Amino acid sequence: MLRHQPSNLVGLLLILMVAACIPETTMDESVVVLANDPEGELPDTNRGVLLEEITSDDQVIYLPVQPPSGDSMMALMEGTLVEVDGCLRMEDGYYADGWLVLWPFGSDIRVVDDRIEVINEDGKLVARVGDRMRAGGGAVENTRGMAGLNEMIPGMPIDGCPGPYWVAAPLETMVEQIVPDIYFQPFSSGEQILAWFVNQSRPSPETKILKGELLLDSDGCLRLEEYLLILPPETYLRENPLRIADRGLDEIAQIGDSIQVTGAEKNSDDYRYFDNKVRCSGPYWGVNQISAAE
Numbered sequence: 001m002l003r004h005q006p007s008n009l010v011g012l013l014l015i016l017m018v019a020a021c022i023p024e025t026t027m028d029e030s031v032v033v034l035a036n037d038p039e040g041e042l043p044d045t046n047r048g049v050l051l052e053e054i055t056s057d058d059q060v061i062y063l064p065v066q067p068p069s070g071d072s073m074m075a076l077m078e079g080t081l082v083e084v085d086g087c088l089r090m091e092d093g094y095y096a097d098g099w100l101v102l103w104p105f106g107s108d109i110r111v112v113d114d115r116i117e118v119i120n121e122d123g124k125l126v127a128r129v130g131d132r133m134r135a136g137g138g139a140v141e142n143t144r145g146m147a148g149l150n151e152m153i154p155g156m157p158i159d160g161c162p163g164p165y166w167v168a169a170p171l172e173t174m175v176e177q178i179v180p181d182i183y184f185q186p187f188s189s190g191e192q193i194l195a196w197f198v199n200q201s202r203p204s205p206e207t208k209i210l211k212g213e214l215l216l217d218s219d220g221c222l223r224l225e226e227y228l229l230i231l232p233p234e235t236y237l238r239e240n241p242l243r244i245a246d247r248g249l250d251e252i253a254q255i256g257d258s259i260q261v262t263g264a265e266k267n268s269d270d271y272r273y274f275d276n277k278v279r280c281s282g283p284y285w286g287v288n289q290i291s292a293a294e
Contacts, residue, residue: 063118078092134172145165
């Protein structure tokens, strides 16, 4: 494994520069904030490193690692970690080849049973090629922003590993990432709340089918039979009439339609921070797909 020796550079410039380059189109609904290092203790270096690992078939895999910093951007992205020409990229459907990940300081790469894995500074698994991953951080898509990041990581840019970049914040372990996030947001027109929109960061497994009429109860909660529907990612609410739409804003179902949903019955323990967010009463149904009732 090749490690480039660090030298001095002001690491805080990384955060200031990247924060100015985040496009709205790539962000989660959450507000970008800076997460501070509570101890205030960072290694005595302000350069990143470019790590390399060799697979069993002699392919070089690159791992660009950021300089240390007490701050990180906390937008949220979920996708699948893939390897493209030796580059580890996160695919979320926005770019054809996904985002080249710039990993948090202390990250390392290893190959276990021909599977490429990334571990954190504590040696815990945070990402594996072929698996889903959830990463806080921020997006850098413009040439100037990427060039500034390249200067902070000796060996960058990598031939065959173009941007855009996802500058990852410290990552949860894969065990922690398995638990999906849940989002509870008002869908409003002017100052009037028309409905509460509840969705999840990943679709529920297709274990059962639920059929009935899509209803909006007196509290503004979307229900099928008695279940509150927890909708899958990339579904949205639209009005006139009130309806569920897909990413392209094509209609999936209107209030009053007879529909069927695949998925599974859920409880608050199946999601992160459920009790702190969701105001609609149960029972709950995690949705995988929605279609017209057969």
